Amino acid sequence: MGLKRPASCFSALLWLVAALLVILGITGIVLVNQPNEYYCNPQEYAVVFDGGSSHTSMAVYQWLADTITEYGTGVASQLAFESSCGEAGISSYADDPEGLVPGFEKCLETASLVIPEYSHAKTPIFLGATAGMRLLNVTDPDKSDAVMAVVRETLASSPFHLPYEKEQATILRGEKEGSSSWISANYLEANLGVEPATGDVIHDLSPSEPIPVKPTFGALDLGGASTQVTFIPDTPGDVPDEYLANLRLYGHEFDQYTYSFLCYGANEARRRFEANLVKDSGFANVTLNPCSPVGYSYELTGDYLWKAPCSKGPIAMEGWGSETTSAPGVSEDDMEVMTYTLKGTGDAKQCYNLSKTLFDFDAKCDKPPCSFNGVYTPLPHGSFKALSTYAYTAVGIGMPSKPTIEEFNTAGDDFCVKTYDELKNLPDKMKYKVTYCFQIMYIKALLFDAFKFDASNWEIDFTLQVNDVDLGWLLGFTINATNWVPLEQACVGINSSTSIGLLIIFIIILVVGLLLLLHKLYRECLAVEGGESYQRAPSKPADKA
Structure with missing residues (x-):
């Protein structure tokens, strides 16, 4: 009996396997043959974060997959925008990287709500950190790495697609930022050979047919810690390779001049300007500031004036060519x-004249023409869009978006003479209003003295939006990314080829199960017949003695 027990167990196991295969095969065939609605979302999406020096924002973009096939580049539109993903730029969290997480999570929740759930896993997510992180990465690489590590962990914990963490969440080169802003402005103005998509309805996302390429706009972008200038010069062939960016968009080639001036953003320029005022006053307890309104006084620490990356060290030398001078005998602790x-x-007038001293117009120029600090900059050519702080300042001082030179000068002069009490009656927060005089005079020095705008080439639109879409580098970055990011459509249901494959698999499973059952039945029948034959066989007679 002990020898027969394993065979009995094995036989029962075969019965069980055969039965399960038959049940699985029949169930699979029934399910595959159920009515199935297979649907692939024609829209594709991207989530992009702007890790700026003073703020973090997020945009969600969408485009029809067919537009990449047709034009080689996605015809994108903005689906959602969050202007504040935290209380400050991500570089401000150098000492507490985890502090940036709540702001990011708030914006990720917005993205999750506006993008269909079945598209989440196929939607790429990006973060580009700009000048603030470029500065931190040079002055304190460990803290920079810690901040970026938390950023990547936070994005990876979202439902979106992040296969290449270091490439998709990275510190942008200034030239990439400027080039992307140029794409944004020209795409929205329909200069790149397609009509821009501006709606969120599917049939509004794709143009009916290509349109002729039109003359492009230059892009002037002024951030907190850097400023970029990007445009197609009159003779692109004369631009040295290190200043040239080649783009292929919608089947067309564009050769841009682009350059990013680190430390020449509005916030860092004001810091350098104030440090110079304090130094020139002999480090007096009270220093006069011609760029601040009458009736307004404020205090600054030596820490703020002299210890920032753009004030001392290699970044200051690279950007300004010099370090700020602290008071004699003052220690780091002091x-x-x-x-x-x-x-x-x-x-x-004095504000403007002192603003000009921030630029070294006499630096050696190896390849003329140069703007300042010996940097090659072609003369302005064509129309320009002035973005970010350019546009915020124009709105803040009440200047027309497309001013004449006279209107530009008058608006700045009129604002700077307003007293602190008069500013109280104007809209906007006071912390911004007290900076606008410096900013407009600094902008004046940039445009007239550095970039050589004058009556012959002055055609500048100070703007924050085109067609109700926020201007900046995010949209242009996304459009360019559709050229190289491998994207797959998000689909719901089972397509016909998959259905046929599954049907064949389940039929094979059913056939195998049935064959096992037939085999077992046949063996059982043989066993039964053998047993009966044994019972019917006559006994041999006993031998006689």
């Missing part, structure tokens, strides 16, 4: 507690 009072005088 800087944190030392304060200086700056008092506004509201003098537009």
Whole structure:
């Protein structure tokens, strides 16, 4: 009996396997043959974060997959925009990287709501960190790496597609930022050979047919820690390779001049300007500031003036060509507690003249023409869009978006003479209003003295939006990314080829199960017949003695 037990167990196991295969095969065949609605979303999406020096924002873009096939580049539109994904730029979290997580999670939740759930896993997500992180990466690489690590972990925990963490969440080169802003402005103005998609309805996303390429706009972008200038010069062939960016968009080639001036953003320029004022006053307790309104006084610490990356060290030398000078005999510890009072005088002319001293117009110019600091910059050619702080400042001082030179100069002069009490009656937050005089005079020095705008080439639109879409580098970055990011459509249901494959598999499973059952039945029948034959066989007679 002990020898027969394993065979009995094995036989029962075969019965069970055969039965399960038959059940699985029949169930699979029935399910595959059920009515099935197979649908692939014609829209594709991308989530893009702007990790700026003073803020973090997020945009969600969409485009029809067919437009990449037709034009080689996605015809994208903005689906959603969050202007604040935290209280400050991500470089501000150098000492507490985890502090950026709540702001990011808020914006990721918005993206999750506006993108269909079945498209989440196919939707790429990006973050480009700009000048603030470029500075931190040079001055304190460990802290920079820690911030970027938390950023990548946070994005990876989202439902979106992040296969290449370091490539998709990275610190952008300034030239990439400027080039992307140029794409944004020209795409929205229909200069690149397609009508831009501006709606969120599917049939509004794709143009009916290509259109002729039109003259492009230059892009002037002024951030907190850097400024970029990007345009197609009158003679692109004369541009040295290190200043040239080649783009292929919608089947057309574009050769741009682009350059990013690190430390020449509005915030860092103001810091350098104030440090120079304090130094030139002999480090007096009270320093007069011609760029601040009459009736306004404020305090700055030595820490703020002299310890920032653009104030001292390799970044200051690279950007400005010099370091700010701290008070004689002041130690690093003393800087944190030392304060200086700056008092506004509201003098537009002096503000402008002192702003010009921030630029080294006499630096050696190896390849003319140069703007400042010996940097090759072609003369302006064509129309320009002035973005970011350019546009915010224009709105803040009440200047027309497309001013004449006279209107530009008048708006700046009129604003700078307003007293602090008069500013109280104007819209906007006071912390911004007290900076607008410096910013417009700094912009004036940039445009007239550095980039050589004058009456013969002045055609600038100070704008924050085109067709109700926010301008900046995010849209242009996304459009360019559709050229090289491998994307797959998100589909729901089972397509016909998959259905046929599954049907064949389940039929094979059913046939195997049936063959096992037949085999077992046949063996059982043989066993039964053998047993009966054994019972019917006559006994041999006993031998006689």
